Amino acid sequence: MAETAYWEAIRRAHDEEMANDELVIAMGEDIGVAGGTYKATLGLYDKYGEERVIDTPISENSYTGIGIGASMTGMRPIIEIMSINFALLALDTLINAAAKIRYMSGGQIACPIVMRTPGGTAHQLAAQHSARLARMFMSTSGLRVVTPRGPLDAYGMLKSAVRCNDPVIIIEHEQMYNLKEDIPDEEFFRPLEGAEVVREGSDITLIGYNFSVHLCLQAAKRLEGDGISAEVIDLRALKPIDRETIRRSVEKTHHAVVAEEDEAPVGVGAEIITGIIEDCFFALDSQPVRVHAADVPVPYNATLEKAAIPDANDVYQGALKALGKI
Amino acid sequence: MNDADKKRLLREMILYRRFEDRSFEAYMERKIGGFLHLYSGQEAVATGVLEMAVVGQGRKNDYVITGYRDHIHAIKTGTDPKAVMAELYGKETGCSKGRGGSMHIFDASQNFMGGYALVGQPFPLAAGLAMGAKHQKTNQIAICFLGDGANNQGTFHETMNMASIWNLPVLFVCENNQYAIGTRIDRSTAVTDQYRRVEAYNMKSSQHDGMDIDIVMAAAKDAIDYVRKESKPYFIEFMTYRFRGHSMSDAKGYRTREEEAEWEKRDPIKIYSRRLVEEGIITPEDIKAMEKEVDDYIENEVIKFAEESPEPKVEELTRYVLDDNPDPRWIGPLQQ
Structure with missing residues (x-):
């Protein structure tokens, strides 16, 4: 057991899943060289290279779409959206494409993407950085939506989300990234279903x-x-x-x-x-x-x-x- | 290309025209529902480009993706016309099991990665398919067919930029039929030559006649070789014209009959038929016989298959929403 912060738990899950499977990639704004706004991918750019830890332009809808397209070939992209407000820009590729491709194709094509995004109020970030929006995603057929409350779930659910064959939205929270909890040293998974x-x-x-x-x-x-x-x-x-x-x-x-x-x-x-x-x-x-x-x-x-x-x-x-x- | 291949190409284009004509009839008989967007007039583009790509070889194929005018792209990629027609009929035997319909033709077994109704949405998906192929070092490329109207979506600009900076092996084929639904290109678009627009993203591009399949094939071959060998994107624009309306509900009030008549003189099937007759490869009588054979095939096999196929079962309404056989290690439920 080791006391682990929420962001460290997410980072560890990325690291282990990327080490485990070449098809796992991470993409998002400032996640590579800069290590991520919430440090969720800190050091991974140096470890896995720019083709697997991809710094994207500020183009949420299309880089999400590129992740979705890659997932249709068997890749497992973990897509970070810096704030859930910005996820609104990606709703077309996420809701019109990722959530529907399996169904529209009669079950032929899966879109196993993970989208991670903080959705919550912090301290005076004002209206365009404080949205929560869970209700928008939870009302969409074809998505899974999970909300890890602490490091244990943040680690274990991200690992499960990477391996799951469905598009999974992980809603994190700006006020939880430094939350600490003891989590086991050995690898474990936390399921995506169940209260x-x-x-x-x-x-x-x-x-x-x-x-x-x-x-x-x-x-x-x-x-x-x-x-x-x-x-x-x-x-x-x-x-x-x-x-x-x-x-x-x-x-x-x-x-x-x-x-x-x-x-x-x-x-x-x-x-x-x-x-x-x-x-x-x-x-x-x-x-x-x-x-x-x-x-x-x-x-x-x-x-x-x-x-x-x-x-x-x-x-x-x-x-x-x-x-x-x- | 030998004479047999040339005859095959002509037959393919005739089949594509007749397939769409017959779909029109089935739509009028209300056997096909929803929206129906027909490809008539633009056949040389999909036929010529995909003739130069890896198609018809199953999962080894290049990835192909397009918008809602997608029947013919799927067939040329390798999907059985019967499965496409059955999809238009909404049948369980359709290539998308009746869940997609005309605008959402999918065939993963041939790497036909779908038709999409959101204009411009396939741009990033195509770049992602290319990223997946590049990452997995399969030597496949992605080919994205969209109309000129799609180039005014944000996804066009976002994706051209990313495809360029990441050197993704994707060919963007712009089928410029000069109308975004019913709005003429010069009324919607500041720069009407579409190939020039990607210069801003440091991407190679070119513009060609899209009504002459020989020109299409020559241009597409160069572009595909470049994309595959250099692992870089390329944007190729073909000037073309759709002979029917945008969809079935379109009275074409935005175009003059004179303009339509001018383009119909450049019908890609007529151009190619004339050339093959002039070259002595085929006679007008052979073409008549070919048309008859195609019509019989469509009626006796394609339509018959669609008509006689079963409907999807209502008990299976909720299949395919998520993975129907998920691994409990990842999914749970949580044991307490």
């Missing part, structure tokens, strides 16, 4: 993904001080969603809160709560609660930004509301 109960409890279920799992864990700790036992679920994958793990928990606790960093409309909370209503409506003792961002572009001003984005206190308050205590 995880990260804290057991009996009174209420708090459901998060990506950074909001940490907000749920903080809220659970505070609830414990109030004598309330909260269970916390990390969704881990937003497509497909593991509804079974959610159902089992809600049937035990009878109360549910979903914490999402994104705006509410047509979002993760809406999808999860719909699933709860469809799967275990009669297990509920109260209406589920969504904790979410304000329906605004993310403001620059620090006070306004804080007001727009949910924090652990908002999740805590959401839990009290679900439990009828406020």
